[in-house]
Amino acid sequence: MLPANLMRKIGPAIVGALIVAACSPAAQPSGASGGAAASGAGGGKIGGSVSVLGAWGADEQASFLAMVKPFEDQTGVKVEYEGTRDLNAILTTRVQGGNPPELAGLPGPGQMAQFAKAGKLTDLGSILDTSAMKDQYADDWLKLGSVDGKQYGIFIKSSVKGLIWYDPKQFTSKSYTVPKTFDDMIKLSEKIRDSGAAPWCVGLESGAASGWPGTDWLEDIVLRQAGPEKYDAWYNGTLKWSSPEIKSAFQTWGKIVSDPKMVFGGKNAMLTTNFGDSGNPLFTSPPSCYMHHQASFITDFFVKAKPGLKPVTDFTFFPFPDIDSKYAGSAEVAGDLFGMFKDTPQARALLKYLTTSEAQSIWVKRGGALSANKKVNAADYPDDIARESAKIITSAKTVRFDASDLMPEAMNNAFWKAILDYVGDPSKLDGILANLDKIQTDAYKK
Amino acid sequence: MEQFGLLAVAVIGVPLALTGYIFLVEAIVGTLPRRRRPQVRPWFWIGPALAFVLVFLVYPTLQTIWLSFFDASSANFVGADNYTFIAQDDNVRTALRNNVLWVVFYTAAVLVFGLLIAVLADRVPYEGPAKSLIFVPMAISFVAASVVWKFIYAYQPPGVLQTGTLNAVVTTVGGEPRAWLTDLATNNFALIFVAVWSWTGFATVILSAGLKGVPVELLEAARVDGAKERTVFRQIVLPLLGPTIAVVATTLVIFALKAFDVVYVMTNGNFDTEVIANRMYKELFNSRNFGRAAAIATLLLAAIIPVLIVNLRRFRFQEAIR
Numbered sequence: 187m188l189p190a191n192l193m194r195k196i197g198p199a200i201v202g203a204l205i206v207a208a209c210s211p212a213a214q215p216s217g218a219s220g221g222a223a224a225s226g227a228g229g230g231k232i233g234g235s236v237s238v239l240g241a242w243g244a245d246e247q248a249s250f251l252a253m254v255k256p257f258e259d260q261t262g263v264k265v266e267y268e269g270t271r272d273l274n275a276i277l278t279t280r281v282q283g284g285n286p287p288e289l290a291g292l293p294g295p296g297q298m299a300q301f302a303k304a305g306k307l308t309d310l311g312s313i314l315d316t317s318a319m320k321d322q323y324a325d326d327w328l329k330l331g332s333v334d335g336k337q338y339g340i341f342i343k344s345s346v347k348g349l350i351w352y353d354p355k356q357f358t359s360k361s362y363t364v365p366k367t368f369d370d371m372i373k374l375s376e377k378i379r380d381s382g383a384a385p386w387c388v389g390l391e392s393g394a395a396s397g398w399p400g401t402d403w404l405e406d407i408v409l410r411q412a413g414p415e416k417y418d419a420w421y422n423g424t425l426k427w428s429s430p431e432i433k434s435a436f437q438t439w440g441k442i443v444s445d446p447k448m449v450f451g452g453k454n455a456m457l458t459t460n461f462g463d464s465g466n467p468l469f470t471s472p473p474s475c476y477m478h479h480q481a482s483f484i485t486d487f488f489v490k491a492k493p494g495l496k497p498v499t500d501f502t503f504f505p506f507p508d509i510d511s512k513y514a515g516s517a518e519v520a521g522d523l524f525g526m527f528k529d530t531p532q533a534r535a536l537l538k539y540l541t542t543s544e545a546q547s548i549w550v551k552r553g554g555a556l557s558a559n560k561k562v563n564a565a566d567y568p569d570d571i572a573r574e575s576a577k578i579i580t581s582a583k584t585v586r587f588d589a590s591d592l593m594p595e596a597m598n599n600a601f602w603k604a605i606l607d608y609v610g611d612p613s614k615l616d617g618i619l620a621n622l623d624k625i626q627t628d629a630y631k632k
Numbered sequence: 633m634e635q636f637g638l639l640a641v642a643v644i645g646v647p648l649a650l651t652g653y654i655f656l657v658e659a660i661v662g663t664l665p666r667r668r669r670p671q672v673r674p675w676f677w678i679g680p681a682l683a684f685v686l687v688f689l690v691y692p693t694l695q696t697i698w699l700s701f702f703d704a705s706s707a708n709f710v711g712a713d714n715y716t717f718i719a720q721d722d723n724v725r726t727a728l729r730n731n732v733l734w735v736v737f738y739t740a741a742v743l744v745f746g747l748l749i750a751v752l753a754d755r756v757p758y759e760g761p762a763k764s765l766i767f768v769p770m771a772i773s774f775v776a777a778s779v780v781w782k783f784i785y786a787y788q789p790p791g792v793l794q795t796g797t798l799n800a801v802v803t804t805v806g807g808e809p810r811a812w813l814t815d816l817a818t819n820n821f822a823l824i825f826v827a828v829w830s831w832t833g834f835a836t837v838i839l840s841a842g843l844k845g846v847p848v849e850l851l852e853a854a855r856v857d858g859a860k861e862r863t864v865f866r867q868i869v870l871p872l873l874g875p876t877i878a879v880v881a882t883t884l885v886i887f888a889l890k891a892f893d894v895v896y897v898m899t900n901g902n903f904d905t906e907v908i909a910n911r912m913y914k915e916l917f918n919s920r921n922f923g924r925a926a927a928i929a930t931l932l933l934a935a936i937i938p939v940l941i942v943n944l945r946r947f948r949f950q951e952a953i954r
Contacts, residue, residue, distance in 0.1 A: 275917035300920075394900045451789030454811035457903070458787040474792070596919035606902050610814070621722065629919070 231262035236532040238265055239280070240291035240522075241273040245486055246554065253548045257539045263532045272394045274595055281306050286527035289537060292339055294591030295330050296598070298523055302333040308526040310337045313534050314541060322543065322559045330587055331523055341558035342540045343549060344521035345481040346575045347588060348406040348506035351488075352477050353468050354499065362476070368410070368509040372441055375448055378476055384450035386442055387475035389464020390457055390606060397602030399461045400439075400609065401590040402518070403479060404601075407435040409516045410509040414584050421589040423597070423630035427622035436608060436615055438509070444612035450475040456609050462487045469495065479506070481520065482575040486554030497569040505578055517582035520591060521558055596629040597622075653680070693933070700926035704919075714927035724928070727906040731935075733820050734827075734888035734907065741828045742884050743877065746835025750843055751865070753836070763840060767833035774830060774893035781826045782898055785812040814903045823905055826894050831887070835880050842876030843869070875950060882943045889935055908932050 242250050247269050254265045270276045274293045280286050281301065292298045301307045314337065319328060323341070331339035350371075357364070362378070365371035378385035390399050409417045412431035419425035420432060427433075446452035450467050451459070465484055467474030469492050478484075489495055508514040524540060526533055539545050543561035550557050553568050556576045567573045579585060590598045604618050657676040661669050703710045718724045749766055753759045769777060786796030790809055794800040799809040812822040846869055854864045892909035899905045901914070908928060916925035 275913075278917050278920060394896070396900060396902060451792075454787055454814060455789045457814040458811050474789075596921070599914065599918045603902060610816075610903065 231260075232531055232535060233262040234530075234532045235264040235266055236289060236530065236536050237287040238267045238289045238291075238536070239273070239277060239287035240267065240269055241271065241293070242291070243269045243271065245490055246483075249549045249552045249554065252552060253540075253545055254536070256548070257536060257545070261532075261535055263535060265536065271392070275394070281527065288528040288530055288533040289524055289526055292523040292525050293595070294598070295339070295523065295587065296592045296594055298331070298339045298525060299333045300594070301525065302336070302338040306527060307338045308529045310340060310526065310537070313526070313529075314340065314538060319541065322541070322561050324558075324560065326585065327521070327558050330521075339523035339525045340537070340541055341521040342524050342546060343555045344519055344558040344579070345483045345556055346578045347402050347481045347518040347520055348479070349482055349484075349503040349575060349578075350477050350479055350506060351465060351468065351484065351501055351503045353473060354502050356473055356476060364504045365507050367511075368438075368507045371507050375442065375477070379445070379447050383473070384447065384475045385477055386449045387464050387467050387478045388443065388449050388456045389459035389461045390609065391460045395602060397605040398590065399464075399480065400443075400605030401598075401601050402481065402588070403439050404435055404605070405518055405586075405589045406479075406506045407438050407509065408432065408589070409518060409584070409586055410506065410513050411435055411438060413510070413513045414516065414586060417586055417589060421592045423593075423626055427626060428616075428619040433615065433619060436619075440608075440612050440615075443609050453609055457606060463491065466491045468501065482556055482572070483554045485571060489553070497571045502571060503575070513584065515583035517578050517585050518588060519579055519585055520588040594629040597625060600625040600629075696926045696929050696933075699922055700930045702923050702926075704921040704923055706922045710923065714923045717924060718927055718931065723901075723906055724908075724911055726904055727901075727908045727911045730820055730905060730907050731889055731891070734824055734891050735885055737821065738824050738827055738888045738891075739881055739884040741824070742831050742835045743881060745828065745832045746839050746880070747873075747877070749832065749836045750840040751869075753840065754843055763833075763836055766836050769830045770833040772830065774827070775897055777826055777830050778894050778897035781822075781829075782813070785822055785898075787811040787813075813899055816904055819899060819903055819905050823894050823898055826898070827887075827891065831884070835884070838880050839873065839876060842873050846872050875946070878943075878946055882939055885939050886936055889932060889939075908935075 240247075240250065247267065251265075251267060254267075257263065258265055268287070273291065274297060277286075277290055277293070286306065292301070298307070316337075319337070319340070327341050327344075328337065331337055331341060352364075356362075362374060365374050375385040388399070390397055392398055405417070408420060408431065412420075412435065416425055416431045425431065442448045443453075443456065449456055461480070462484075465478040465480060465488060468476070468478055469488070485497060485501070488501055495501060505517070508516070524537065526537055541559065543557065543559045543563075546555075546557040546559045547562045547566040549555040550562055550566050550572070551568055553572065556567075556572065556579070564573055564576070567576060590601050593601065600622055604622055607618050608615060657673070661673050661676065664672060699706050700714055701709060701711060703713075749763070753762045756762065772780075783795075784797045785799075786794075787799060787809055788794050788796070790803075794803050794809055796809075796812075798812065803809055810818060812818050850868055850872075851864060854868055859867070890909055891907050892913065895901055895905055895907050895910050896913065901907065901910045909932065912925050912928040912932065915921045915928060
């Protein structure tokens with residue numbers, strides 16, 4: 187009788203103790219220091235700690251920690267980073283439970299707007315130097331982080347989506363030419379397929395977020411086939427999924443994914459291969475596939491899997507080719523938004539630091555990231571590939587943000603699932619689209 | 633350091649408070665007339681536990697049922713809308729079908745394996761180590777077990793070196809590799825098997841204990857009368873184990889209805905492997921639709937209640953015949 191009762195009492199007491207400990211401000215040692223980190227903190231060592239929740243794991247986590255290292259050294263603030271692949275669920279739970287992290291990576295601008303409207307996010311207008319921000323960030327990036335004219339999120343890293351990766355040595359030896367249009371790309375794929383090899387590598391597995399690599403394909407196709415206006419209407423929920431524009435986008439993608447000979451390993455490999463590993467068959471001997479569609483961050487994964495690989499000579503990319511010449515020169519981007527849930531001196535200092543070009547160039551130099559900050563020097567990019575992909579953003583006529591990240595979370599999740607269902611059985615397309623329409627009517631109501 | 637201080641307070645303070653409470657109760661009860669004391673004392677003693685049950689069990693249950701009649705943000709009353717939605721939702725329908733698969737195959741497999749191992753282990757000298765080995769997976773969390781099994785089920789296209797244990801075995805004996813977790817014909821069973829692997833030890837240990845309770849004289853008498861081992865098992869062991877099997881089965885059925893971790897980690901409900909609990913998780917944390925999540929929770933509760941009633945009846949019946 188007694189032990190059971192005891193446990194029930196001790197349990198909450200321990201949890202309570204930990205919460206109290208986590209919230210209590212620690213001693214604040216003083217000291218002198220300089221640099222971007224310290225200026226972010228308003229100078230000097232402020233000590234204490236700041237909790238950060240993000241979606242990065244493995245190498246990306248290591249890069250983030252490297253990025254905040256100078257900040258920790260100079261301000262004495264301990265950055266307590268916690269990474270999760272199920273960011274949305276963890277963040278929502280902690281915010282609802284009244285125990286949010288001080289800073290957090292936000293799943294996307296759509297989710298950010300919901301948190302901002304619920305009053306959970308801190309307005310960064312008074313914390314960040316607005317004019318300096320305008321000087322360092324393109325207007326579009328700032329706009330994506332704002333709701334009703336107030337800045338709630340800021341990008342600390344970005345990537346270009348829709349790059350087609352290939353091994354130039356293989357292209358040369360087989361005398362394949364880099365396709366200029368989507369039709370050319372399909373023709374090249376068919377040529378490779380008919381030679382008995384698989385032209386493409388596709389991997390859609392990503393834990394609770396499985397399916398997202400396919401949404402990038404769809405977005406690239408919609409943007410170049412139906413144009414930016416339809417693209418905007420689509421993520422805003424005013425263009426139906428069953429509309430001809432979206433349906434034909436699925437069918438265009440289907441030219442690749444519904445043909446088992448077009449993709450290495452066919453549908454089973456597509457559904458079970460993790461996105462991070464899916465490009466590796468490019469580098470087997472002989473190659474198991476010749477092209478791989480993924481955002482600029484994938485280089486990090488290539489080098490991790492095969493440490494000897496050299497950018498430019500062993501792997502390079504061509505931009506997703508135009509489909510309709512009317513919309514030539516379109517590019518899709520994505521990025522990691524940061525928001526503040528609890529306003530503390532440490533959190534302010536870290537957020538300020540993360541927006542600086544000094545901080546962002548650290549990750550850029552390590553590879554796998556592009557900076558959203560204009561002041562990051564092109565020379566800081568580790569290789570031509572990174573420089574080239576950074577140039578795509580600056581030179582594109584039409585730039586659009588990842589549509590699925592802009593959709594309400596319920597819609598985004600349904601989109602992921604639809605990708606898996608379509609790849610599993612392309613003949614079910616009409617049913618899949620009808621179901622997405624149903625979710626669309628529901629998800630945009632709030 | 634502060635954590636340790638507070639931990640010390642919790643470790644020392646809580647027993648102190650508890651002892652204090654008992655003295656306080658005795659002091660209060662002591663003021664009452666002697667005749668009334670036995671009537672009042674139990675309530676004071678059960679009080680704290682009762683309070684916890686009310687606050688952490690009864691109140692959330694009622695609140696959940698209440699919220700299931702409200703909209704996504706729990707602001708507006710919507711009547712039975714959430715229930716009509718889940719009744720028409722394809723995902724919920726798939727989830728219900730899969731939960732039935734879980735209840736039937738998970739419960740049956742764990743019971744059969746558990747019983748088999750308990751009976752066989754009973755007849756060998758190395759019973760202890762054998763049972764411990766079977767019990768080990770129980771010590772692993774479901775999430776960890778799922779991650780381990782994800783490696784076992786891993787798929788590589790034919791012709792490539794198979795990294796998954798199962799496909800490596802299949803290809804070695806000349807078969808084609810299968811995508812166990814995405815293949816609609818195998819994936820639900822692949823998931824259920826992970827849970828079976830984890831919980832067979834539980835059934836083994838409890839059934840084994842039940843087995844030890846079967847009187848040896850009875851078994852010997854049967855054998856002397858010329859009964860074969862199979863007859864002894866069917867006519868004597870099995871009926872005597874009945875109540876134990878029922879207890880284990882009830883636990884397993886409830887577990888099957890609540891199945892979540894394995895599905896969430898391995899497929900996240902994709903490829904027609906959805907289960908009710910994962911559906912609730914998605915409505916709650918991804919869609920943030922409190923109304924629908926609450927309605928699904930209520931549905932789950934409604935599905936479990938009959939099992940509880942059957943269990944309670946059987947329990948009472950047993951008490952009666954004792």
